[in-house]
Amino acid sequence: MMQGKLPFGERAVGMLKARGPQSLSDLARELMVTVEGARFQMLKLSKEGLVAAKATVTGRGRPQQLWSLTDLGHTRFPDTHAALTVRLMEVMKETLGEQAVAKVIEANGNKGTNRYLGELEGITDLESRISKFVSIRSKEGYMAQYIKEEDGFVLIENHCPICAAAQANREICQAEFKTLQGVFGDSVLITRVEFIIEGGRRCAYKLNDHQSARSRDYN
Incomplete structure (x- = not known):
């Protein structure tokens, strides 16, 4: 299904998951609605408990209201067989x-490594x-x-479909690394720079082509 044909709520939730907190103007521009239309729709999502707004100060001027997903909003994205896996x-x-x-x-x-290779x-x-x-993941x-x-690449995973299992068993994250x-x-050279189970919005890794270097993992 084309992204533009999805309901506003699904597109907005997906945008917040992939990009993090967004202003109403950003949401309106990306989702091709008016700012007032975006506000109306975000308030509906807020009543459902999926999103929340928070005033954030960025530089000079008035605080800016940014919208982000709540814990309930994050559950809209699958955690593969989470409860069964943990049990x-x-x-x-x-x-x-x-x-x-x-x-x-x-x-x-x-086994996963060999499959990717x-x-x-x-x-x-x-x-x-x-x-x-990235396409496979x-x-x-x-x-x-x-x-x-300039000095390499940042690999970002905005969602972890095995997060519940990883939270219960840190060895899973070590195996992923x-x-x-x-x-x-x-x-x-691979360095973890953001980590979901330590409170990050996503998992992110810095990759540098560095001959004969060994990986460093800051857990």
Whole structure:
């Protein structure tokens, strides 16, 4: 379905998820409605508990009102089999022990790495490799994108479809980081700069093509 054919509420929620807090004028411009129309629709979403407005001071002048998703709003985006996954992890820990669970997570991470490597086979240019990886991850529900900077790239995942499981088992995030390093190789320096389960709006990683460098992960 074309983005423009989606109801305003769905488009607005998607925009806030992908871009973070937005002003009414930004929402109106991007979603092609008047500012008054945007205000009316955002108030409707607010009554549903999906969004909230907060006055923010940016430089001189009057505070600017920015709209963002509430916790309920974030639940509009799928967390793949979240409750079941968390329960299974808890049962595994109780019956098999934490080390066994860690081995399962590591094995699953290795399997994922090999799958990505197969899909990226033959793509050696770093930007092309990132672009293809972003496309794959977006299909998996990560709402991924990347930004090219002077000294490298920033890989952004605006949504984590395994967030509930990752919050219950930090080893999953470690495996995800290991997968990134496996996908892009030891010649690429990867630094995590934003982290959802530590309160960030998204997960973001800085990638620098740095020969013989080892990855650094600031957890």
